[in-house]
Amino acid sequence: MLEFFQYQFMQKALVAAVLVSVACGVVGSYVVIKRIVSLSGAISHAAFGGVGLGYFLGVNPVLAAIPFSIASAIAIGGVKQKVNISEDTAIGILWSVGMAIGVIFINLTPGYAPDLFSYLFGSILTVGNIDLYIMFVLDLIIIATVYLFRREFLAISFDEEFSKVVGLPALLIYMLLLALVALSVVVLIKIVGVILLIALFTIPAAISKQYTYNLRKLMILATIVGIILTSLGLILSYIFNLASGATIVMVLAVAFTISYYLKD
Amino acid sequence: MKAVELNNVSMKYNEQCVLQNINFSIEEKDFMAIIGPNGGGKSTLLKIILGILTPNNGEVKVFGREPKHARDLTGYLPQNLSFDRDFPINVYETVLTGRYHGLFKGYNKNDKEAVLCALKNVEMKDLIDRQISKLSGGQMQRVFIARAIVREPKLLLMDEPMASIDPEMQRSFYELMSQLKNKMAIVLVSHDVGAVSTHVDKIACLNRELFYHGPVENAADGLEEIYHCPIDLISHGIPHRVLREH
Ligand SMILES: Nc1ncnc2c1ncn2[C@@H]1O[C@H](COP(=O)(O)OP(=O)(O)OP(=O)(O)O)[C@@H](O)[C@H]1O
Numbered sequence: 245m246l247e248f249f250q251y252q253f254m255q256k257a258l259v260a261a262v263l264v265s266v267a268c269g270v271v272g273s274y275v276v277i278k279r280i281v282s283l284s285g286a287i288s289h290a291a292f293g294g295v296g297l298g299y300f301l302g303v304n305p306v307l308a309a310i311p312f313s314i315a316s317a318i319a320i321g322g323v324k325q326k327v328n329i330s331e332d333t334a335i336g337i338l339w340s341v342g343m344a345i346g347v348i349f350i351n352l353t354p355g356y357a358p359d360l361f362s363y364l365f366g367s368i369l370t371v372g373n374i375d376l377y378i379m380f381v382l383d384l385i386i387i388a389t390v391y392l393f394r395r396e397f398l399a400i401s402f403d404e405e406f407s408k409v410v411g412l413p414a415l416l417i418y419m420l421l422l423a424l425v426a427l428s429v430v431v432l433i434k435i436v437g438v439i440l441l442i443a444l445f446t447i448p449a450a451i452s453k454q455y456t457y458n459l460r461k462l463m464i465l466a467t468i469v470g471i472i473l474t475s476l477g478l479i480l481s482y483i484f485n486l487a488s489g490a491t492i493v494m495v496l497a498v499a500f501t502i503s504y505y506l507k508d
Numbered sequence: 509m510k511a512v513e514l515n516n517v518s519m520k521y522n523e524q525c526v527l528q529n530i531n532f533s534i535e536e537k538d539f540m541a542i543i544g545p546n547g548g549g550k551s552t553l554l555k556i557i558l559g560i561l562t563p564n565n566g567e568v569k570v571f572g573r574e575p576k577h578a579r580d581l582t583g584y585l586p587q588n589l590s591f592d593r594d595f596p597i598n599v600y601e602t603v604l605t606g607r608y609h610g611l612f613k614g615y616n617k618n619d620k621e622a623v624l625c626a627l628k629n630v631e632m633k634d635l636i637d638r639q640i641s642k643l644s645g646g647q648m649q650r651v652f653i654a655r656a657i658v659r660e661p662k663l664l665l666m667d668e669p670m671a672s673i674d675p676e677m678q679r680s681f682y683e684l685m686s687q688l689k690n691k692m693a694i695v696l697v698s699h700d701v702g703a704v705s706t707h708v709d710k711i712a713c714l715n716r717e718l719f720y721h722g723p724v725e726n727a728a729d730g731l732e733e734i735y736h737c738p739i740d741l742i743s744h745g746i747p748h749r750v751l752r753e754h
């Protein structure tokens with residue numbers, strides 16, 4: 245009986261690790277090279293507002309987080325046009341206001357909010373098949389979008405001003421990229437939680453960036469690195485009964501340190 | 509048709525006026541240098557022509573169109589770039605972005621040939637696979653010059669193209685420009701008045717206002733006005749033209 249549960253867990257952990265790592269490897273590569281790490285952190289925290297809204301309305305919090313985090317991503321893109329608010333300030337506001345909205349919605353929801361901890365810090369144990377299906381579909385959307393707009397994403401990541409000069413709708417593409425970040429946040433939300441998931445965007449891509457100068461290879465490598473480290477983290481979290489997000493982050497941090505010293 | 513027309517253009521950043529009542533035009537085959545002190549508004553003026561910045565006042569037309577709608581006709585070399593130190597892009601891919609055609613439109617064989625040709629022109633063909641930040645400052649500058657000319661624009665705007673370029677390369681740069689000037693209007697922003705004035709046909713002296721705009725020969729007064737001291741137009745050896753004495 246115990247073996248059966250272990251087997252089932254391992255299966256789920258592996259599927260979850262793959263789904264999470266595809267989003268992190270592909271979108272995380274852009275996050276790192278375009279240096280939008282803190283902005284992505286803000287989008288991930290803002291997604292918690294959507295989780296709270298989901299509880300309040302009685303719908304799946306993961307689904308509720310999708311429109312919420314996309315809206316916050318687009319709001320940030322809109323702010324960029326207005327010269328009188330710096331992006332930095334907008335990030336700070338979005339970060340805390342999104343969380344605050346989530347907390348207030350949960351306060352307003354009668355009764356106890358189950359799984360709340362897992363949305364903050366991640367828990368593979370609360371991941372159901374529905375969640376895995378949602379993650380799968382979002383991954384497909386992410387990959388398709390990146391494939392279709394790979395030229396534009398590369399151009400705005402490298403030199404946004406020049407991309408405008410060659411007639412590329414830079415702001416629109418930037419917002420699309422942020423929307424992809426938002427979707428990836430939703431993919432990660434149950435496994436790692438909003439507070440820690442920025443580590444998954446950055447660390448696999450940062451490790452892989454030391455080994456390649458080609459964006460496509462970077463994405464593939466970051467995905468593979470992500471799968472290995474996330475699976476390891478999930479297994480450790482199961483064995484030691486720790487929050488999966490926190491365990492994964494620690495595994496990533498150790499791997500990053502090792503790769504950094506191996507490189508020299 | 510004029511390549512560029514500016515009517516009464518004024519530009520402010522946070523209430524501080526950096527361009528005031530600029531009226532001038534660039535002809536289709538002009539080869540012009542914009543000269544002025546630091547902070548004189550040269551880069552701002554180029555960005556207005558490119559439609560990256562919108563002026564507070566006045567009218568800008570590029571080949572008779574709004575600047576934003578003339579972007580298929582312009583090539584641009586920015587003054588500074590900031591990108592991630594080890595951004596995963598090589599020389600070839602960098603120049604290729606200059607051939608962008610639009611959403612869902614890939615790069616074709618012509619684009620690839622144009623990239624190779626542009627890289628040959630700036631003598632960077634050997635380093636085509638090199639990752640961009642593994643280049644020296646001058647090599648990087650040449651790659652961005654290639655990216656500006658690879659579009660085969662009708663209006664080429666270059667902000668400080670000579671920054672960190674060695675004398676040998678400067679000579680071949682001006683040679684390249686003299687080949688290109690029959691096909692397009694070229695505008696260079698430069699600090700090196702002496703060097704640039706021996707090559708270009710026209711000069712614009714800019715320091716918030718436009719002090720002079722016309723042939724090089726008569727530019728001395730305009731230069732004096734913007735730099736507040738007499739400027740020797742032929743400081744670089746052999747005079748290529750007979751210039752007015754002062
Ligand atoms: N984004 C900005 N915000 C506020 N002020 C700006 C901005 N960009 C430029 N300025 C100001 O506008 C003026 C003109 O700047 P500009 O960059 O056009 O000068 P420039 O002639 O290109 O100078 P340089 O020779 O140093 O390149 C300067 O006084 C500068 O301080």
Ligand SMILES: [Mg+2]
Pocket residue numbers: 550551552587667
């Ligand atoms: Mg400048």
